[in-house]
Amino acid sequence: MTTVLLTGATGYIGSHTWLALKHAGYDVVGVDNFANSSPQVLDRLATLLGEAPVFEEADVNDAAAMTRVVSAHGAQAVVHFAAHKAVGESAEKPLEYFRNNLGGLVNVAQAMADQDVFALVFSSSATVYGQPETLPIAESAALSATNPYGLTKLMGEQLLRELERCDPRWKIGYLRYFNPVGAHPSGLIGEDPRGIPNNLMPYVAQVAVGKRPFLQVYGNDYDTPDGTGVRDYIHVLDLAAGHVAAVRHLLERKQSLTVNLGTGQGYSVLDVIRAFERASGRAVPFKTVARRPGDVAACYADATLARELLGWQAERGIDAMCEDAWRWQSRNPQGYAPALGAAD
Ligand code: NAD
Ligand code: WQD
Secondary structure, eight states, rough: OOEEEETTSSHHHHHHHHHHHHHTOOOEEEEOSSSSOHHHHHHHHHHHHHHHEEEOOOOOHHHHHHHHHHTTTTOOOEEEEOOOOHHHHHHHOHHHHHIIIIIIIHHHHHHHHTTTTTEEEEEEEGGGBBBSSSSSBBBOOBBBBBSSHHHHHHHHHHHHHHHHHHHHTOOEEEEOOOOOOOOTTTTTSSSSSSOOOOSHHHHHHHHTSSSSSSEEEEEESSSTTTOOOOOEEHHHOOOOOHHHHHHIIIIOOOOOEEEEESOOOOEEHHHHHHHHHHHSSOOOOOEOOOOOOTTTEEEEOOOHHHHHHHHOOOOOOOHHHHHHHHHHHHTTTTTTSTTOOOOO
16 A cells, blocks of 8 residues: 655645545645644545545644654655645734744655655646746746745745755656635535635625625736736646645656646636625625735636646546535535534
8 A cells, every 4th residue: 555645734725635545545744833724624525535644733833843743653755735735824924934834845855855755746736937928838838936035935846846956866846826715515625715805706795605705807908808916716626636646757757847737717806796696696796996906917727738648638627616615615604613502
């Protein structure tokens, strides 16, 4: 049996990837410090898996803990999701982002090297393309950072490329996610942002369920078909399947790879609103406001390389993304928060 260690395992993408790896026949050990997730995820995973998930509560910055976890479970590959991810917050607390996202990465890589484990998947992001010059965006496009969060992804990639240049035993999957949305179709796990959502889909879902009165559409004067921002939304189940393919590639082909994980299809903010209204049967009122600083007009992937190298492509469209996001939101209006009156 091959064991894969997931850091940030109880987070949004980690929890879905956990299920996908288990269903593909891997053993999984999850690590998280619950900085941005709930222990309840573990109960939900137990229900979905039919067994207790193997989990260690630890901070990826804790060197002793990470070395112990990698060795105790005999992990052969690591998927490193653990990071802070809020763009706006990163400008307020850049050092915290550098410490957690880059310090954590170095620490995890050190714990792996100490145990002779050299297969690593790194959660990168389309944010490394900065202000894209051409669309769709291929992996060969110019890279830049426009905020501290983006810099941690760009520098994380650079640091790992230098690591594998110095020690070719490293085989690294640089997965550049576009805009992950949706939820597991069971409605048991999904995205549970704390406070006011920064991202479009969870905000739209909270408006549809009545938790927020209206959506603010950030600008309708972009150079796009309807003037609103265009993004490449990808169902989190497709994203999870991309991780399974990447882990398999690293362990079996023993080659590093850098790929976009997107659908290749762009949708505008208004497209998303309409799709969500169709999926939920609810109105999503909105007001157009000024552009959000730092936003690009359009960002969508050239998804060819992942198909060629991994035999992977996204299968779910915008309707499935909204239907699954709605099932999660409507069944868990307070996210993972315990129901009122529940014990403790
Ligand atoms: P998330 O916040 O839901 O999950 C991240 C998990 O990491 C959380 O459970 C958090 O508690 C944990 N974590 C953070 N710091 C930790 C630490 N020091 N030690 C242990 N655990 C820690 O975010 P997500 O959306 O699942 O994102 C996963 C990864 O994908 C992140 O690296 C993120 O930057 C990257 N990414 C996300 C998106 C997106 O839009 N969701 C897009 C591109 C890339
Ligand atoms: C999508 C579109 C907004 C909210 C961010 C990060 C990126 C990546 C994914 C991690 C844009 C518009 C949004 C709202 C709106 N994360 N919008 N009203 O900005 O593409 O990417 O998350 O790596 O780094 O920057 O995603 O969901 O925030 O926005 O009109 O309340 O929706 O302007 O056009 P974005 P998003």
